[in-house]
Amino acid sequence: MAEAETPNRSPEIRKDKIHNRWVLFSPARSRRPSDFKAKSNPQPNNQTECPFCAGNEHECAPEIFRVPADSTNDWKIRVIQNLYPAVSRELDFQNPVSLVGDVAVSGFGFHDVVIESPVHSVNLSDLSPAQVGEVLLTCKKRIEQLRSCDSIKYVQVFKNHGASAGASMSHSHSQMIALPIVPPMVSARLDSMMEYYKQTGKCSLCDIQPNELLIAESAHFISLVPFAATFAFEIWIIPRDHSSHFHEIDSEKAVDLGGLLKLMFLKMSLQLNNPPFNLLIHTSPFQDDPSYAPSTHWFLQIAPHLSGVGGFEIATGCYINPVFPEDAAKILRDVRIS
Amino acid sequence: MAEAETPNRSPEIRKDKIHNRWVLFSPARSRRPSDFKAKSNPQPNNQTECPFCAGNEHECAPEIFRVPADSTNDWKIRVIQNLYPAVSRELDFQNPVSLVGDVAVSGFGFHDVVIESPVHSVNLSDLSPAQVGEVLLTCKKRIEQLRSCDSIKYVQVFKNHGASAGASMSHSHSQMIALPIVPPMVSARLDSMMEYYKQTGKCSLCDIQPNELLIAESAHFISLVPFAATFAFEIWIIPRDHSSHFHEIDSEKAVDLGGLLKLMFLKMSLQLNNPPFNLLIHTSPFQDDPSYAPSTHWFLQIAPHLSGVGGFEIATGCYINPVFPEDAAKILRDVRIS
Ligand SMILES: Nc1ncnc2c1ncn2[C@@H]1O[C@H](COP(=O)(O)OP(=O)(O)O[C@H]2O[C@H](CO)[C@@H](O)[C@H](O)[C@H]2O)[C@@H](O)[C@H]1O
Ligand SMILES: Nc1ncnc2c1ncn2[C@@H]1O[C@H](COP(=O)(O)OP(=O)(O)O[C@H]2O[C@H](CO)[C@@H](O)[C@H](O)[C@H]2O)[C@@H](O)[C@H]1O
Numbered sequence: 001m002a003e004a005e006t007p008n009r010s011p012e013i014r015k016d017k018i019h020n021r022w023v024l025f026s027p028a029r030s031r032r033p034s035d036f037k038a039k040s041n042p043q044p045n046n047q048t049e050c051p052f053c054a055g056n057e058h059e060c061a062p063e064i065f066r067v068p069a070d071s072t073n074d075w076k077i078r079v080i081q082n083l084y085p086a087v088s089r090e091l092d093f094q095n096p097v098s099l100v101g102d103v104a105v106s107g108f109g110f111h112d113v114v115i116e117s118p119v120h121s122v123n124l125s126d127l128s129p130a131q132v133g134e135v136l137l138t139c140k141k142r143i144e145q146l147r148s149c150d151s152i153k154y155v156q157v158f159k160n161h162g163a164s165a166g167a168s169m170s171h172s173h174s175q176m177i178a179l180p181i182v183p184p185m186v187s188a189r190l191d192s193m194m195e196y197y198k199q200t201g202k203c204s205l206c207d208i209q210p211n212e213l214l215i216a217e218s219a220h221f222i223s224l225v226p227f228a229a230t231f232a233f234e235i236w237i238i239p240r241d242h243s244s245h246f247h248e249i250d251s252e253k254a255v256d257l258g259g260l261l262k263l264m265f266l267k268m269s270l271q272l273n274n275p276p277f278n279l280l281i282h283t284s285p286f287q288d289d290p291s292y293a294p295s296t297h298w299f300l301q302i303a304p305h306l307s308g309v310g311g312f313e314i315a316t317g318c319y320i321n322p323v324f325p326e327d328a329a330k331i332l333r334d335v336r337i338s
Numbered sequence: 339m340a341e342a343e344t345p346n347r348s349p350e351i352r353k354d355k356i357h358n359r360w361v362l363f364s365p366a367r368s369r370r371p372s373d374f375k376a377k378s379n380p381q382p383n384n385q386t387e388c389p390f391c392a393g394n395e396h397e398c399a400p401e402i403f404r405v406p407a408d409s410t411n412d413w414k415i416r417v418i419q420n421l422y423p424a425v426s427r428e429l430d431f432q433n434p435v436s437l438v439g440d441v442a443v444s445g446f447g448f449h450d451v452v453i454e455s456p457v458h459s460v461n462l463s464d465l466s467p468a469q470v471g472e473v474l475l476t477c478k479k480r481i482e483q484l485r486s487c488d489s490i491k492y493v494q495v496f497k498n499h500g501a502s503a504g505a506s507m508s509h510s511h512s513q514m515i516a517l518p519i520v521p522p523m524v525s526a527r528l529d530s531m532m533e534y535y536k537q538t539g540k541c542s543l544c545d546i547q548p549n550e551l552l553i554a555e556s557a558h559f560i561s562l563v564p565f566a567a568t569f570a571f572e573i574w575i576i577p578r579d580h581s582s583h584f585h586e587i588d589s590e591k592a593v594d595l596g597g598l599l600k601l602m603f604l605k606m607s608l609q610l611n612n613p614p615f616n617l618l619i620h621t622s623p624f625q626d627d628p629s630y631a632p633s634t635h636w637f638l639q640i641a642p643h644l645s646g647v648g649g650f651e652i653a654t655g656c657y658i659n660p661v662f663p664e665d666a667a668k669i670l671r672d673v674r675i676s
Contacts, residue, residue: 010426010429010444010445011423011424011425011426011429011444011445011447012442012443012444012445013425013442013443013444013445013446013517013518013519014440014441014442015440015441015442017440017441020522021522022519022521022522024424024425024445025445026422026423026424026425026426026445028422028423029422029423029424031422032421032422032506033506033507034501034506034507035382035383035386035388035506035507035508035509036380036381036382036383036501036505036506036508037380037381037382037383042374042375043374043375044373044374044375045373045374045375048371048373050373083370084364084366084367084369084370085349085364085366085367086349086362086364086367086650086658087349087351087362087364088348088349088364091348091349102352102353102355102565102566103352103353103355104350104351104352104353104565104566105350105351106348106349106350106351107348107349107350107351107362107363107364108351109349156650156653156654158648158649158650158652158653159649160648160649163372163374163646164646165648165649166646166647166648166649167374167648168370168371168372168373168374169371169372169373170373170374171373175649175650177650179351179656180351181351181360183360183653183654183655183656184358184359184360184526184654184655184656185653185654185655185656186654188522188655227440227442228440228442278648278649278652278653279649280649280652280653282653301653303649303652308501308502308504309504310496310498310503310504310505310616311496311497311498311503311504311513311616311617311618311641312424312494312496312513312515314496314616314618314641315494315496315521315523315616315618315620315639316494316521316522316523316524317521317522317523317526318517318521318522318523320424
């Protein structure tokens with residue numbers, strides 16, 4: 001038998017108490033071989049005309065608004081409809097009746113794209129803290145519009161960066177899907193945070209002691225690797241003050257968050273070589289039962305995709321992470337940005 | 339604005355009542371463009387020495403058993419330890435105490451590999467129904483061994499086929515991870531099936547009327563596309579008779595299932611061009627509360643990976659499927675195997 005190198009550390013199973021799920025940590029996994037030719041990281045094809053670039057606005061689905069509002073060719077950010085939407089704003093809303101048989105409702109909802117820069121090659125990390133803050137405030141503004149639609153229960157804001165994180169368009173953008181249902185993972189998170197609150201009288205995110213998991217801090221936010229991170233080098237950015245909804249953010253906090261977010265992108269890019277990643281805003285449903293307010297706390301998640309997932313994760317919802325969070329946090333903390 | 343071609347069908351939101359989660363169906367999504375150069379489907383590198391091939395047994399982690407038991411060089415199937423395990427059989431079992439703070443237990447468990455053929459280039463679909471049945475009976479035998487370990491609560495059997503379904507080794511194999519916890523998705527499935535049983539007095543899988551979702555039938559099993567399929571062209575194979583645990587399968591049923599599984603692989607291969615996929619066995623925990631017996635029913639899931647996932651799925655647990663299940667079922671039903 002081939003000599004099994006002794007792993008530096010034994011596997012551990014940790015509970016993600018925010019999502020109420022288990023994660024397996026096993027450094028040995030990172031040393032397994034592969035007999036597939038290396039996966040190429042698909043690169044953007046810069047020859048194709050990009051509808052998100054300034055000058056090509058007519059190739060996009062209708063615009064919802066732009067920033068600045070009165071700009072013409074010199075816009076900074078545009079919020080547009082997704083031309084290939086997962087849900088449709090043109091359908092009637094149907095309340096899902098709880099039937100025993102097969103339940104289907106019309107795919108009513110809103111699916112928008114936020115174009116984060118007029119220039120094709122500019123990434124969020126190239127923008128200034130104030131400009132990243134502007135993108136966050138644009139999301140806030142659109143969420144507040146969607147909130148006025150009674151049948152929308154939850155808005156998911158997400159960014160796919162890099163083909164293996166799902167991106168089909170390379171021009172920097174985020175997406176928002178507004179849904180007439182509360183997604184299962186969101187309900188699980190709310191219930192799990194409520195449970196913690198019932199047991200301790202405290203909000204589970206207010207109560208976090210980052211210690212060796214801390215990466216960096218700003219005036220209003222902390223960034224850390226969560227204790228039971230699903231992905232290697234996963235990062236959470238948590239507001240210091242208790243707040244249930246992302247759209248409660250103000251301009252000052254948005255700029256502060258913009259700076260911390262930019263720092264995290266630069267650290268990831270330097271240490272992990274511009275990895276594909278998802279940026280996710282975890283917030284609360286609109287028509288929140290007020291009893292949830294003291295236990296729910298919004299946060300951002302950055303999920304780098306350094307390896308794929310396989311059947312085990314799909315079947316069980318348990319992830320396997322080869323990097324212990326305290327090790328990832330130390331590495332990211334120590335990356336110096338010149 | 340570019341003309342939005344009218345989708346043949348409006349989006350729909352369906353409830354997967356087995357897992358209690360929502361899936362968004364949107365045929366329009368399948369037409370969205372990508373400006374990333376086409377993802378290459380990594381091909382196996384046949385130059386590398388494969389430890390799973392006959393003759394290279396010494397390069398593998400220790401064997402648990404082989405089939406036939408008394409074979410030497412002429413083995414058909416081998417069950418071995420995974421050399422880079424996600425959980426370790428050498429650790430002590432710790433019962434996860436329900437603490438309010440951070441919960442971590444030792445990563446105790448078993449992580450095995452089932453080598454399905456001695457020959458590198460042979461896939462499950464190349465085997466005869468009886469030989470596929472033999473692989474299933476091998477999994478059954480190993481599960482029964484693991485069951486004798488009191489601290490193991492659940493065994494997940496899974497197969498990764500193709501690099502983008504997670505496979506790192508191209509030689510045909512499956513894996514088994516035996517865990518001291520019940521994974522979150524398994525608990526959700528048990529609870530959701532129990533709820534259906536409470537409401538109707540029936541098992542939700544016994545009660546399925548496949549109709550236009552049917553693909554094929556055998557003496558003891560039916561194969562269909564589930565009503566709220568997570569993945570495009572996803573297939574479930576369900577035993578006709580009520581049974582909670584996969585390891586209750588007998589030899590006759592295993593051969594029958596082997597034939598139906600082979601047929602599904604051939605149909606997928608012809609229609610979808612040998613796609614990457616996961617094969618998953620969804621069974622029940624060992625130390626089952628007996629009250630769950632009438633509502634839990636094991637089944638197989640085949641999840642083809644025709645497109646990746648992005649931030650929306652990771653954040654919400656809701657999947658977006660561009661192919662309506664009735665359309666996928668019709669296409670798969672109509673594939674003729676000569
Ligand atoms: N001219 C135009 N006008 C307006 N909008 C346009 C447009 N041309 C393209 N679009 C839209 O722009 C979006 C670009 O989004 P991304 O690159 O972040 O990933 P995408 O949504 O394709 O899928 C990824 O994210 C989703 C959700 O997580 C996963 O389901 C999927 O598997 C993954 O690849 C697409 O949704 C597309 O429909
Ligand atoms: N000489 C040897 N002896 C014994 N065992 C050997 C060996 N050489 C390699 N192995 C093991 O063989 C297994 C092959 O498994 P797969 O190809 O199905 O996917 P893998 O487990 O690598 O990861 C995929 O599946 C897991 C679980 O779903 C995901 O976490 C991951 O992201 C995805 O790539 C590996 O687990 C490896 O450790």
